[in-house]
Amino acid sequence: MQxxxxxxxxxxxxxxxxxxxxxxxxxxxxICLIMEQLDIRCYxxxxxxxxxxxxxxxxxxxxxxxxGERIYRQSGHLVGWPTRLMPDTSGNEMxxxxxxxxxxFGEYMNRNHMKIRVIDMTNVVSDNxxxxxxxxKKLERELIKxxxxxxxxxxxxxxxxxxxIDYRGYVGKQTFDNLFEEYYA
Numbered sequence: 574m575q576x577x578x579x580x581x582x583x584x585x586x587x588x589x590x591x592x593x594x595x596x597x598x599x600x601x602x603x604i605c606l607i608m609e610q611l612d613i614r615c616y617x618x619x620x621x622x623x624x625x626x627x628x629x630x631x632x633x634x635x636x637x638x639x640x641g642e643r644i645y646r647q648s649g650h651l652v653g654w655p656t657r658l659m660p661d662t663s664g665n666e667m668x669x670x671x672x673x674x675x676x677x678f679g680e681y682m683n684r685n686h687m688k689i690r691v692i693d694m695t696n697v698v699s700d701n702x703x704x705x706x707x708x709x710k711k712l713e714r715e716l717i718k719x720x721x722x723x724x725x726x727x728x729x730x731x732x733x734x735x736x737x738i739d740y741r742g743y744v745g746k747q748t749f750d751n752l753f754e755e756y757y758a
Contacts, residue, residue: 578607581690589693593644595684601649601658604689608634608641612695617712618644619690620730622682627670628730629716631694631709644689653684666730673729 577597583590593607608616614634620627632643639645649658650667660668671682694709701707717731727734 591691593689595687604641604645605639613693615694617692621688626728631713651684670730
């Protein structure tokens, strides 16, 4: 297996970003090994086929045995692996996306032209006292919004635009601490 990944820069993204090129991996599980090597447990991701964004997503793999479990399960259902993963929820989702891609562009996706961009959010602490995944949700929304503004449509794998995030209020840690400061003293 070649390294299969490289670090890249994305405009306005402060966290480390890596691009995994599935063409250089031997088996889908190599994704988990890369994610473990990079020690990434919380991340936003983007599936790109050729130059087309297929979908944006997020994952917080704190309970999973495997690092990168979500992107491993999704990409393991693409055509082109020596052995594809058995169908499951993620597999069905990727197979459905493959059919949508075929309907739009006249070809099926193959792992040899798929790249996964991973934004490492592992060390980002949520300001939302009730939602540890809040920074990932906000970033996913921002990425989808940028795509929608540029192309006037959603990526084929993002059925919802996640715009509800724009209007969702929350109590930040600093506000909470200020409200109850006297009780902590």
